[in-house]
Amino acid sequence: MSEIRKDPLSNDWVIIASERGGRPTDLKTETTKEEKGKFCPFCDSSEVSEPVKPHSICAATFAPDGKWMTRILPNKYPALMPEPILAQREMDDLYHCLTGVGGHEILVDSPKHDETLATMSKEQIEAIITNYQCRYSYWRKDPRITYLSVFKNHGKVAGASLHHPHSQLVATPLIPPRLTTELNESKEYFKLNNECLMCKILKTELENKHRLIFENNSVAAFCSFAPRFPFESLIVPKRHSASLEEITKEEISDLAEAMSVIFKKLDKLLNDPPFNYLIHVAPLRTPGLLYYHWHIEVILRLSQPAGFEWGSGVYINSVPPEDAALELNKVKIR
Amino acid sequence: MSEIRKDPLSNDWVIIASERGGRPTDLKTETTKEEKGKFCPFCDSSEVSEPVKPHSICAATFAPDGKWMTRILPNKYPALMPEPILAQREMDDLYHCLTGVGGHEILVDSPKHDETLATMSKEQIEAIITNYQCRYSYWRKDPRITYLSVFKNHGKVAGASLHHPHSQLVATPLIPPRLTTELNESKEYFKLNNECLMCKILKTELENKHRLIFENNSVAAFCSFAPRFPFESLIVPKRHSASLEEITKEEISDLAEAMSVIFKKLDKLLNDPPFNYLIHVAPLRTPGLLYYHWHIEVILRLSQPAGFEWGSGVYINSVPPEDAALELNKVKIR
Numbered sequence: 001m002s003e004i005r006k007d008p009l010s011n012d013w014v015i016i017a018s019e020r021g022g023r024p025t026d027l028k029t030e031t032t033k034e035e036k037g038k039f040c041p042f043c044d045s046s047e048v049s050e051p052v053k054p055h056s057i058c059a060a061t062f063a064p065d066g067k068w069m070t071r072i073l074p075n076k077y078p079a080l081m082p083e084p085i086l087a088q089r090e091m092d093d094l095y096h097c098l099t100g101v102g103g104h105e106i107l108v109d110s111p112k113h114d115e116t117l118a119t120m121s122k123e124q125i126e127a128i129i130t131n132y133q134c135r136y137s138y139w140r141k142d143p144r145i146t147y148l149s150v151f152k153n154h155g156k157v158a159g160a161s162l163h164h165p166h167s168q169l170v171a172t173p174l175i176p177p178r179l180t181t182e183l184n185e186s187k188e189y190f191k192l193n194n195e196c197l198m199c200k201i202l203k204t205e206l207e208n209k210h211r212l213i214f215e216n217n218s219v220a221a222f223c224s225f226a227p228r229f230p231f232e233s234l235i236v237p238k239r240h241s242a243s244l245e246e247i248t249k250e251e252i253s254d255l256a257e258a259m260s261v262i263f264k265k266l267d268k269l270l271n272d273p274p275f276n277y278l279i280h281v282a283p284l285r286t287p288g289l290l291y292y293h294w295h296i297e298v299i300l301r302l303s304q305p306a307g308f309e310w311g312s313g314v315y316i317n318s319v320p321p322e323d324a325a326l327e328l329n330k331v332k333i334r
Numbered sequence: 335m336s337e338i339r340k341d342p343l344s345n346d347w348v349i350i351a352s353e354r355g356g357r358p359t360d361l362k363t364e365t366t367k368e369e370k371g372k373f374c375p376f377c378d379s380s381e382v383s384e385p386v387k388p389h390s391i392c393a394a395t396f397a398p399d400g401k402w403m404t405r406i407l408p409n410k411y412p413a414l415m416p417e418p419i420l421a422q423r424e425m426d427d428l429y430h431c432l433t434g435v436g437g438h439e440i441l442v443d444s445p446k447h448d449e450t451l452a453t454m455s456k457e458q459i460e461a462i463i464t465n466y467q468c469r470y471s472y473w474r475k476d477p478r479i480t481y482l483s484v485f486k487n488h489g490k491v492a493g494a495s496l497h498h499p500h501s502q503l504v505a506t507p508l509i510p511p512r513l514t515t516e517l518n519e520s521k522e523y524f525k526l527n528n529e530c531l532m533c534k535i536l537k538t539e540l541e542n543k544h545r546l547i548f549e550n551n552s553v554a555a556f557c558s559f560a561p562r563f564p565f566e567s568l569i570v571p572k573r574h575s576a577s578l579e580e581i582t583k584e585e586i587s588d589l590a591e592a593m594s595v596i597f598k599k600l601d602k603l604l605n606d607p608p609f610n611y612l613i614h615v616a617p618l619r620t621p622g623l624l625y626y627h628w629h630i631e632v633i634l635r636l637s638q639p640a641g642f643e644w645g646s647g648v649y650i651n652s653v654p655p656e657d658a659a660l661e662l663n664k665v666k667i668r
Contacts, residue, residue: 002434100336151641159640176646278645306493307485311612312510
């Protein structure tokens, strides 16, 4: 018998139909390997072959030996561009439209072309997180920008057109709808319960352990109660905080450990599966929000949403999150 | 310069970033052709090889010679099943859950294995629409069901696991979130303007013709103002009506003509592209709704939503709908 579940934060409705699939690990994985010999614009050498403009490139984090660990590049095909004009809402009585002002950056996550989160050192993942933190601080200064979406696409199926490990950032003059829903739900829950919704979710998941997949001093991770995708998970800081920007050094170290362990396990269990993650934070203009709790949403791209999902907004998932957590917890690494 | 557009009905926010893509027809199309020699459970012969139970199979529409034109099969891997119990909302203070009662049917759209909407006769498409109409009437009788999603996946990339032309139906005990948004927006617009929102959209599109791609006596079609996907279009009946169930014989004929022309043009322009369509109607328990106007949403699966889209709910589309309409209107068929 299937179950229809509702996510308390995103309001997503999901049909958990385990009869449709086999075992959670039977899911087909398309390879994330690339053809050999392709030119990589993110590799170190390209820095030398192209003229380097000061505004177009910066090495954000360095290793003790002075070499770059992560760096930032403008996106060659940007969805939005930082033109020096204010975003203006053009309205008629029917159709609404904003000028597409904003930003779209590539965050190169390592100098090594073939590294993945599953093979990187913990120090490298710390550098990635520190780089993210810098970008929030940087974009906060632009008064036209209200939200920063920092995300990673891994594997072709997940939308990564280049193999070299990288994340992306889209700065928008609007708060994205999924965030608006999360903010509304969190605000409503706080009003009724005088408690942060994510703090409550975290407490529940740490207590019942049905879906828990990782815990250390300052970070916990669990498969979502109502996952749109198989193995969909949340990585959540234990300390209530509205944005990744407020993360401490110790928390960066703990988060890097969490990410390292989770992506090593996914890699081993599902053979380097394609995935996306997106960092959910409070809007840039509302720092220190009491009712919002930042987190990282991880989705594996092992299933193909089709007409039903795109048209209805309801998702069919053949892997119950409790089974996904069980499988992940069985994996031994190192 | 990009544009950020908001859809008045679905509330979707879309970034139209034409700088990211080339010409609209440059989009990569994965082939929808299948390997030869595979067994097809939807072909006529399988009807003979398997015992036919009266409740599991019915030929819904017949040709004048008595042969079936469309028929209905239960889904072998159903997302929801019509167990004889009432859907019950299980609640705790955090997580909500419904028993997965409902229905999931396969609507076989033709006896011919290799037909597509682009190659079918108009009579065959009329039979498909008549079959849809019958299923609305059938499921309306089940008091546990509040919504019927009728949709079609064409091509592997679009989620079709079998090649034989077919549609699907998912009957749910809940109103899907995308429909809830459409209902809310339509109701709000009606309250303020004493006019149906879709009637207003239709009038605007027929007047300015920027995105119009088809018109006959009772049906019009246009590319959406804020499309999540390249070439996303709406097929809309001109007469205000809340559900496809209320369609007349003449309107079925006109709708079949619209679908035939549109899918022939898409086929010719983009080489049999993978697509989904979903029929949006009012919920089953609210017949004759004054403020909701049924329609068919068509999306082409030529682009891959990635981390940004899944996490934020904002879509990046490299093809402005005005350009897509221009390309479609250039295509000559027959």
